[in-house]
Amino acid sequence: MRKQIAAVLLTLGLAQGAAAAAPDGIDIPFTRFTLPNGLTVIVSEDHKAPVVAVSVWYRVGSADEPKGKTGFAHLFEHLMFQGSENHKDEFFRPFELAGATDQNGTTWFDRTNYYETVPTTALDMTLWMESDRMGHLLGAIGQKELDEQRGVVQNEKRQGENQPYGRVDQRISANAYPANHPYHHDTIGSMKDLNAASLGDVKQWFGTYYGAANVTVALVGDITPEVARQKMTQYFGDIPAGPPVARQQPWTAERSQSTRDTMQDHVAQTRIYRQWNVPALGDPEETQLELAAAVLGGGKTSRLYERLVYKDKLADSVSVSVQPFALASQLQLQVDVKNGVDPAKVEAAVADEWKKFLAGGPTADELERVKIGTRAGFIRALEKVNGKATILAEGQLYRDDPAAYKTDLARIEAATPAQVLAAAKKWIAKGDYTLTVTPAPKDADFSGEDEMEKPGRAELAGRPESKLPAKQELRTVKSEVDRSKGVPQVTSFPDLTFPKLQRGKLKNGIEVVLAERHAIPVVQMQMLFDAGYASDQGRKLGTSAFTMAMLDEGTKELDSLEIARRAERLGAEIGSGSGLDTSSASLNALSSQLEPSLKLYADIVRNAAFRDADLARIRGQWLARIAQEKTQPTGLALRTLPPLLYGEGHAYAIPFTGSGTEASIQSLTQDDLRAYVRDFVRPDNARILVAGDTTLEAITAKLDAVFGDWKAPESALPKKNVADVAAPAKPRVFLMDRPGALQSLILAGVVAPSTKAKNNLEIQTMNGAFGGSFTSRLNMNLREDKHWAYGAFSFLQNALGQRPYLMYAPVQTDKTGESVAEILREAKDVIGPKPLTHEEIDKIKVGDVRSMPGEYQTTGAVLGALSGIVLYDRPDDYVQTLKPRIEAQTDAAVQAAAVEVVKPDALTWVIVGDLKKIEQPIRDLKLGEVKVIDAEGKTLR
Incomplete structure (x- = not known):
């Protein structure tokens, strides 16, 4: 097995001794330049599609808000979509006409970013729009616009806090960081501070933070550095640099003692959060802690998941992850406690596994599997131009290096069990903040509360002084753009390039449909069955989704955990599930590992075991999911509306979540699942769809090797009732x-x-x-x-x-x-x-x-x-x-x-x-x- 792992690592460029600068050949070539006004531009060519991702990052976020102004960075982000002095209309409107995709804006602690992917021919319009609001905003913002977006943001806050566990993040921030830490308050802000925001605040914020020298723009796609330089100078060169912005310095503000807290919420089960303050983004130890978190709680093969969910059966789910930020990061554990289980037992089991990890660290096998998954995930993220733009812009903004991702990947590749253990001992052996959220009484009313107004961790001495950047001689350049003419018109548009479909058949008659595409070394496929939630008709509700979810929980020869471990070693993603009309099993595999990935995938599709222990475990998680749906407003509505629309007896008269009911899931048996597989998961009810880095001849041969001898049962395929229904006579x-x-x-x-x-x-x-x-x-x-x-x-x-x-x-x-x-x-x-x-x-x-x-x-x-x-x-x-x-x-x-x-x-x-x-x-x-x-x-x- 060690040889097999080593072979996979070598294929992925993860083996010891691989080139640290660009392991696995991962590279995002770029050109970086700075305009005379200080605006930084990063350009990366990617001509596979006639589109350009435009990603504009301002180095300002909620961490920069003074006391009494919480939520203002995010409110200002909303105002940036209200129009500008030369386009007094919704910002989105020209982009809708141009066919923009992936368009939005976001705010977090350390940055505010705006992004869109547009046809290459719409680049001038896009840069005109982004530069107009950067350089010409305030004349378009009045009290009406401020009041409008204040109301929208306040409803965004209500919407988030109306969800189960929706008030947790602010409680954690307030108790993780001292009151004088920039991360003490949540980005959404308090209602009180949002109500107090004034036009004067708007103007001051714009003048302080939205100057050109505080901005990074990443352009990725169908563009060259020469064109980018010309257009960026043309549209952005005359925007003033703005005043120098003092940079806040990293401050972990770690705790030496453990602290505890509880809160109630309208939730279906108790959830335990445990949080540690750890080093900031870019710190070598932060990377080591990400690896530790993955080993502890990064999936079903992680130590805590295996212990709490599989072995002790104390929890329905558990995860550990790191959220990296510019000043400090957070390592966080989250456990959903099984109903009826004493949370103290869960905490004791967590403490036991934590102690074992801090004593011995990760095994070489654990660490290698995490490395493979990290590398494979990064490869997949490079397919979208906006994904590459984000990677480059973040590196520049936070670390003055668009290629900072290479440093991180090299650190991950070189990490040893001893290094990961040392970082864990230093940062997560003490000083945690534990928050336990318990179900509130049904009539509990939190509508008058605002977590932002509650005290948290007290102020702490030692906050580092902010530092001004090195002095620069910055200047604007004259622009020939006549903004009085309005938004540049987009008069031509590129044609779509889409692969021609190819069709074939396996030896047993299963149809294969391929769209050949070689942009990245990945093959994706989906085996599609005519089934879905609608096939629950005449069966126990939820049978379809439950059965499909059970496929990868064990085969005749492999148990659930071994399936997951093998997938991790291959860098493969395998899943199965149901929609309204279809059920499917999917595979996302690295081209170099396609054959062994297909072998594992076929075993899952053809040889589901439905063992009693797995059935009991998934049933418990499923019942918890249904209970959670009943605490979510949208979940409640989607459970109840379809039966009202379609009426009793219709195949669609079911909860559109597909999860069924508590009674139906409680009564599901192995025989029910086997009967469903016999009736629907069969070769004469399947089609295989493939897209990616392969050819029809190659993929047909590989599929034949694992599915060609699969024979259909003699029983007939069941029919589904999807007959038309009449609209009700009245509302x-x-x-x-x-x-x-x-x-x-x-x-x-x-x-x-x-x-x-x-x-x-x-x-x-x-x-x-x-x-x-x-x-x-x-x-x-x-x-x-x-x-x-x-x-x-x-x-x-x-x-x-x-x-x-x-x-x-x-x-x-x-x-x-x-x-x-x-x-x-x-x-x-x-x-x-x-x-x-x-x-x-x-x-x-x-x-x-x-x-x-x-x-x-x-x-x-x-x-x-x-x-x-x-x-x-x-x-x-x-x-x-x-x-x-x-x-x-x-x-x-x-x-x-x-x-x-x-x-x-x-x-x-x-x-x-x-x-x-x-x-x-x-x-x-x-x-x-x-x-x-x-x-x-x-x-x-």
């Missing part, structure tokens, strides 16, 4: 009580035509304009105009039968009734007095066409397209011919799709919130009959 309203909820979750649904419908494209376009995009009617109303929600959308779930069309909005509690009324008004308007306009429809059409080069960058995205082609009987050239079919849609056809799908008088509403606050306003709307139901969908009154 129905179902309320679910969640006492003390910070928001109400509104979900309104109706059945729509199948994904296979002839007018599927028109339905998709209609949805995009009505509620499926940022600038859609629903989101612009409830988020941007009213700021009652962080987001409000509509969406379609793909289905072979009638699919659900859902409108979704988590809204602040005191605006629940008004929000329902607005959603209903928008639904009535779109099929009545205010049909979708040509501009609204065209925006979605052109965005869909122009985004395709960015959408299909990855092998996974190509595999997803293959799945749609096979499942919905689309032609092999579906993707290549999609552009003219999208463009051919008429306004009238899209408007007709709205009338066909959006049926405001047939909506079924499920609203989850604090009944004592929302029930009467809902009843006053007189939408229709109102019923109060429980988490199982049973009527209470």
Whole structure:
């Protein structure tokens, strides 16, 4: 076995003695230059697709907020999307028209970043937009814009804290770091401080931190350094450098003593968090601690998972990980305690394993498996241009080295068990903060609490002084850009390059569909079975998802842990599961390890053992999952709405989480699982989809070697009932009580035509304009105009039968009734007095066409397209011919799709919130009959 591991390590470039500078040949070539105003630019060429990732990183985050201004960095990020002096409109709008993908902005402790991937021809527009808000923002921001985004951010805060365990992060930050540490408070901020934010704060923040010298821009994709230099100078060269920004210095602020804390929340089970302050990003010992964390709790083969979940059966899950930051990092343990188990027993078992690790450190085998997984994960991350841009920008921003990832990979490669043990002994042998979260009484109300206002760890002496950067002579350069002309128009767009599908068959008749692609040395495949949640019909609910989840929990010759260990040694990712109409088993393998990966994969698909011990373990985790779903507003709604939409007896009248019910999962037996496999997981019900670094001849031969002799049973394939159902004659309203909820979750649904419908494209376009995009009617109303929600959308779930069309909005509690009324008004308007306009429809059409080069960058995205082609009987050239079919849609056809799908008088509403606050306003709307139901969908009154 040691020889096998060594061979794999050698293949991956992980063996001792490999070149430290670029192990495994991993390299992101780049050019770096600095504009005269101090703005740093990193350029990396990647011409596999006609797109460019633009990633703009400002060296400012919530760690820079002074006392009384918490949450301001994130609030300012939102304001950056409000428009600028020369584009007084939503920032997203030109990008939707240009076909941008991967677009967003984020804020954390140490940075604020804005990013998008655009067609190469849209680069001028993108740089104009990013430079306009960097250099020309304040004239576009007034009290109205500030109030609007304040409301949006406050609803983002409510939405996060309304989730189970949603108040934990701030409690940990406040107790991990002293009150005078930059990380003492959470990025989202306090309601009090958000309310106090003023226009003066906006101007001061912009002037202090948003100068050009405080920025790194990474450009990765279909671009050259010469073009990048010219365009960056053209658009950004005249922006002032801004004042020098003092850099805060690393401060771990570790504890010498252990501290403990408890809190209650609306959760289904007790969760234990344990946290240590450890060295900052870039510190050699931080890398060693990441390896220690992976060995202790990085997956099912880790020490704590094996001990707590497999052996002692005390927990449903356990994980250990490191979150690295610029000033200090956090190593954190998280354990979900099995219901009925004393948390003290869990802590004792954790302490025992921790003690053993600190005595002997990791084994060579443990460390090698973690190294392989790290390297394989990094290779996969390089496929997207935005992924590479993030890696380069982070290295520059935090460590003044875009190639800092090479240092980390080399440290990982060279790490020895002794080094990992030494780092662990130094940093995680003492000084932990333990937080135990327990289920609160059902009527507990936390809506008036704000964790940000609670005291935590006291101030501590010794905070390092911030340091100003070395003095530079910076200057602007004259720009020839006439911003009065507005946003540059994008007049041409690159064509999509998509691999031609190839088809073959195995000896036993299984069809193979291949999309050949050699961008990275990885092969992805999916064995697709006609099954899914819908195949639960006539069986115990949850059978499909549960059975598929059990496939890799043991074969005739291998137990669950040995399967996981072998996958780790191969750098392979193997999974199985179910969706609404299909079940699948998937493999993501390194090309160099494809044959042994396929052998393991085939064993999992063909030889599931369903041992009693594994069945009991997964059953316990599954029941915990169902209980967790019932504490999540969205989970509650998605469990109860589909049965109401489809009615008893329909294959889709099930919780759309696929998890089933407690009663059905409790009663599942080995015979149930074996019967399901016999009926559905069989070669005459399978198709194999492949995308990546192989050829049809090669992959067919390799698949034949492991699947060619697989024979179908004599029994017939079962049928599924996905018959059409009629819309209800009138609206129905179902309320679910969640006492003390910070928001109400509104979900309104109706059945729509199948994904296979002839007018599927028109339905998709209609949805995009009505509620499926940022600038859609629903989101612009409830988020941007009213700021009652962080987001409000509509969406379609793909289905072979009638699919659900859902409108979704988590809204602040005191605006629940008004929000329902607005959603209903928008639904009535779109099929009545205010049909979708040509501009609204065209925006979605052109965005869909122009985004395709960015959408299909990855092998996974190509595999997803293959799945749609096979499942919905689309032609092999579906993707290549999609552009003219999208463009051919008429306004009238899209408007007709709205009338066909959006049926405001047939909506079924499920609203989850604090009944004592929302029930009467809902009843006053007189939408229709109102019923109060429980988490199982049973009527209470």
